[in-house]
Amino acid sequence: MKSVAIGISLSLAVSALASKCAAQCHNAEVITRDVAIIGGGATGTYAAINLKDAGKSIVVVEKKGELGGHTATYHDPATGTPINYGLQVYYDDPLARAFFSRLNINVSKGEFPTSHTPLYIDFTDGVELANYSIPGLNDDYLAELHKYPYLENGLELPDPVPEDLLLPWSAYMKKFNITDDAFATYSRPAVAGDLTKTLALFVFNNLNTVMLEEEIDGKTIVNANGDYAEPFRNALAELGADVLLNSTVVSGQRGSKPAEGVRLCVSTPSGAKQIVAKQLVFAAPPVLDNLSPFNLDRRESAVVSQFAGGFYYTGVVTNLGLPTAHSYVNRGRATESHVASLPGNVMFNPTAVEGTYYYWYTSLSALTRAEVEAATRDTLKRLQRRVAGADAGAEPAFVAYNSHTPLHPTAGAEAIRAGVYRDMYALQGYRNTWYTGSLMVTGSPQLWNITSQLLPKIIAASEQ
Ligand SMILES: Cc1cc2nc3c(=O)[nH]c(=O)nc-3n(C[C@H](O)[C@H](O)[C@H](O)COP(=O)(O)OP(=O)(O)OC[C@H]3O[C@@H](n4cnc5c(N)ncnc54)[C@H](O)[C@@H]3O)c2cc1C
Ligand SMILES: *[C@@H]1O[C@H](CO)[C@@H](O)[C@H](O)[C@H]1NC(C)=O
Ligand SMILES: *[C@@H]1O[C@H](CO)[C@@H](O)[C@H](O)[C@H]1NC(C)=O
Ligand SMILES: *[C@@H]1O[C@H](CO)[C@@H](O)[C@H](O)[C@H]1NC(C)=O
Ligand SMILES: *[C@@H]1O[C@H](CO)[C@@H](O)[C@H](O)[C@H]1NC(C)=O
Ligand SMILES: *[C@@H]1O[C@H](CO)[C@@H](O)[C@H](O)[C@H]1NC(C)=O
Numbered sequence: 226m227k228s229v230a231i232g233i234s235l236s237l238a239v240s241a242l243a244s245k246c247a248a249q250c251h252n253a254e255v256i257t258r259d260v261a262i263i264g265g266g267a268t269g270t271y272a273a274i275n276l277k278d279a280g281k282s283i284v285v286v287e288k289k290g291e292l293g294g295h296t297a298t299y300h301d302p303a304t305g306t307p308i309n310y311g312l313q314v315y316y317d318d319p320l321a322r323a324f325f326s327r328l329n330i331n332v333s334k335g336e337f338p339t340s341h342t343p344l345y346i347d348f349t350d351g352v353e354l355a356n357y358s359i360p361g362l363n364d365d366y367l368a369e370l371h372k373y374p375y376l377e378n379g380l381e382l383p384d385p386v387p388e389d390l391l392l393p394w395s396a397y398m399k400k401f402n403i404t405d406d407a408f409a410t411y412s413r414p415a416v417a418g419d420l421t422k423t424l425a426l427f428v429f430n431n432l433n434t435v436m437l438e439e440e441i442d443g444k445t446i447v448n449a450n451g452d453y454a455e456p457f458r459n460a461l462a463e464l465g466a467d468v469l470l471n472s473t474v475v476s477g478q479r480g481s482k483p484a485e486g487v488r489l490c491v492s493t494p495s496g497a498k499q500i501v502a503k504q505l506v507f508a509a510p511p512v513l514d515n516l517s518p519f520n521l522d523r524r525e526s527a528v529v530s531q532f533a534g535g536f537y538y539t540g541v542v543t544n545l546g547l548p549t550a551h552s553y554v555n556r557g558r559a560t561e562s563h564v565a566s567l568p569g570n571v572m573f574n575p576t577a578v579e580g581t582y583y584y585w586y587t588s589l590s591a592l593t594r595a596e597v598e599a600a601t602r603d604t605l606k607r608l609q610r611r612v613a614g615a616d617a618g619a620e621p622a623f624v625a626y627n628s629h630t631p632l633h634p635t636a637g638a639e640a641i642r643a644g645v646y647r648d649m650y651a652l653q654g655y656r657n658t659w660y661t662g663s664l665m666v667t668g669s670p671q672l673w674n675i676t677s678q679l680l681p682k683i684i685a686a687s688e689q
Contacts, residue, residue, distance in 0.1 A: 249475055250490040253497040258282040258467075259687045261489060261502035264509030265468060266294020267312075267669040268661045268676050270460045271324060272506050275677065277464070278327075279684055284500055285468045286491055288509070292468065293457035295415075299541045299625035301578045307452040308576045310539045310583035311627055312669070313337050314445040316435050320677060321446060321670040328456040328463075335447035341550050341575060344612065348555040348604050349566050351611030357556060357563065362441065365403040369429070370437075376430045379665040379675060380646040386426075391638040394428050395421035395561055415571075417535020417587045417632045421561050427635055431667050439668075451577070469493050477519045479505060479656040483689035487657050503687040505658045508676075510534050510631045511649075525655070528648045531640040532664065534631020536568075536588040538597045541626075543581045545573065546609045546619025553608060568592070570604045581624075591630060598623045633663050659683050 260276050262269045265287035276283050285292075297311030314335035315321050325332050345354045373390065375381055382390075389397065398404070416423070416431065438444040448455055461468055472493040479487045489500040509515050511529050521529065547553065553573040555565035565571065568588035575582055586597050602621055609615040636645045653659055661676045 249492075250497050250499045253490070253499050255499045255501055256284050257501045258284045259502065260284075260504045260506060260683060261286065261487060261500050262506045262508055263474060263515075264288075264294070264507070264662065265292040265457075265470075266508065266662070267296075268663075268672050269294075269506070269508030270457060271673045271676050272508060272661065272680065272683075273464055273467070274324070274327060274460055275680055276684070277467075279680065281684060281687060283464075283467055284502070285464065286472050286474055286489075286500070287468060287470050288473050290471050291454070291457065292461050292470075293454055295629055296453050296457060297539055297625070297627040298452055298454035299583075301581060304578065306577050307450075307454070308541055308578060308581060308583060308625075309451070309453045310541050310625060311629065312453060314439060314447055316439050316668055316670040317444045317446040318670050318674075320673050324673060325446070325448070325456060328459045330456045330459065331449040332446040333449035334443065335445035336443070337445075341552060343552045343554050345554050345556045345563075346608065346612070347558040347566075348569050348607065349557075351607035351609075352558060353611070354556050354558055354563065360404060362437070363404065365401075366432075367437075369397075369401055369403060370433065373429050376426065377433045377435070378671060380426075380430060381650060382426075382641070382646055384644065384647065386641055390424065390426040390429070391641060392425050393422045394425055397425035397428075398562075415537050415539075415585060415587075415629065415632065417537045418589065419564055419567055421564055424635070424638060424641075426641065430665075431633075433666070435668060435671055469498070474518045477505075479519065479658055481656055483657060483686045485657070503657070504683050506683060507658060507660045508662045510634050510662065511660055511664055512631050512634050514631070519658075522656070524648075525652060528645060528652060531636040531645045532634035533636075534634040536591055537629040537632040538586040538588070538592065538594075539583065539627050539629060540586070540598065540601070541576075541581060541583050541624050542573070542601065542605070543622045543624060544619050545580070545582055545605055545621055546616040547573075547605070547612055548614045549575060549580050551575075553612075568600065570601055573605075594626050594628070598626065633667055653679070654682060654686060657686065 259281040260283045262273050262283055262285045265285045269285055270292050273283050273285050295311045299308045314337055345357045472491050475490045475492050477489040486503045487505045491498050491500055512532050512534055513530050516529050552575055555570055555572060556563040557566050571585040571587055573582040573584045584601060605621045609617040659679055661679055
């Protein structure tokens with residue numbers, strides 16, 4: 226009885242949607258492909274190139290005007306020097322090397338931009354921390370990390386999920402008597418929000434063995450010529466019209482069986498287009514804002530409504546009025562573990578162009594570009610007043626900006642206890658939809674590995 230009722234309401238919903246789709250996509254060009262990919266960042270681009278190489282036809286729907294996601298590269302107008310202000314280094318593994326080679330990129334050992342001599346400053350008032358240095362990583366942290374090997378390459382958690390993993394990091398540190406060492410490396414890659422409140426589960430999942438090998442052993446690669454956007458430009462040049470830039474899905478229908486495929490209506494700069502595909506790869510953050518056009522059913526909504534991303538912004542600034550011999554790093558003088566107060570700038574790092582810095586900014590709510598830049602200017606004005614040798618008259622010039630919001634979606638402790646990650650893994654392939662991207666781990670090469678393991682399943686489904 227119940228399933229009949231659901232069946233009727235679903236078919237009504239589908240037909241209502243079909244007419245909405247039909248209205249917007251009336252007479253629209255139809256793009257027929259094996260696989261439609263939503264999001265052309267690290268994982269969407271990887272999926273696109275590798276599916277193409279496997280003989281599948283693809284189309285990528287990307288919201289922004291370029292591929293690359295968290296990669297952000299500004300070219301200094303005077304010298305042409307590339308300044309990377311988003312993604313900084315890749316884990317050096319065979320999969321990453323193969324992908325760069327495939328995109329005609331020469332790699333060299335990567336280095337997280339050196340800080341010259343860092344100044345640790347409380348950005349709320351510009352006062353330097355006395356005798357502070359970032360604590361080193363020690364065996365206490367490693368001993369804890371090694372308790373949870375299943376967090377190294379995803380979030381396939383035991384049932385029940387160990388309660389210790391659902392402690393905020395500050396409580397975990399107290400319970401297991403570990404010192405501040407996770408703060409040593411934790412600001413890279415970007416972590417949104419207050420680390421002391423981050424669940425231990427996500428600390429271990431992010432600052433995992435791969436990340437430590439990057440950090441401590443320097444096991445990293447980058448594009449040898451310093452332009453980290455180039456692999457994605459090369460991918461775009463190759464995929465050509467199979468990438469729809471500045472485009473978003475307006476509505477979609479997905480069948481329950483592989484043979485039923487998916488049908489999407491997409492808004493593009495050249496008007497609405499219909500995509501008819503056998504399978505869908507969702508490689509954008511899996512939050513409701515991004516997924517609501519896809520006509521989610523109850524089961525899907527119940528899972529993805531639990532995920533929320535962080536608020537993270539990056540940019541490039543010149544004429545800071547600060548001595549160029551330093552990087553400027555935000556640390557709280559009186560906060561727990563000296564975490565920086567939020568919202569605020571994470572740091573200002575020097576670049577290959579003297580006097581040009583890149584900065585990161587994190588917040589507890591959504592901000593516009595104007596708000597991020599105004600707040601960053603305020604920070605610089607406070608630093609100008611306190612840092613020795615600063616020029617308090619200098620007016621900072623903001624030359625590049627990127628929003629990384631929603632960053633790395635996570636679920637809360639209650640939802641995790643109730644099995645949200647188990648349920649998310651169980652959605653793979655459901656309604657012809659596959660999920661990849663930075664939900665299960667954060668670094669690109671690890672995500673490429675996860676994606677590469679998913680591709681044979683997607684290919685098989687597209688051939689049914
Ligand atoms: C500042 C910063 C620095 C980082 N540094 C490193 C690093 O040094 N090394 C490392 O390995 N990792 C780093 N990361 C982690 C990074 O998240 C991953 O490496 C990787 O980019 C995640 O890939 P992804 O495909 O999940 O997401 P992304 O690369 O963000 O790709 C998602 C894409 O989907 C698009 N999109 C979003 N919503 C929609 C929509 N509704 N419709 C269509 N398209 C949409 C986005 O525009 C984006 O292009 C960094 C992250 C940040 C924010
Ligand atoms: C995407 O939008 C940006 C900003 O509006 C624009 O500069 C760019 O030319 C657009 N690209 C495409 C391919 O539409
Ligand atoms: C890669 O390096 C080789 C050898 O130095 C060089 O000949 C080639 O032009 C480089 N390719 C690119 C794309 O930079
Ligand atoms: C900082 O370190 C120096 C040298 O070790 C010491 O003399 C000074 O008292 C320290 N200052 C503070 C505030 O701890
Ligand atoms: C906690 O760790 C510190 C430093 O590693 C050590 O000195 C101390 O004895 C430990 N305390 C407990 C209760 O284990
Ligand atoms: C990919 O992930 C698997 C675990 O799922 C791991 O065993 C393997 O070593 C990884 N491969 C690479 C190249 O990182």
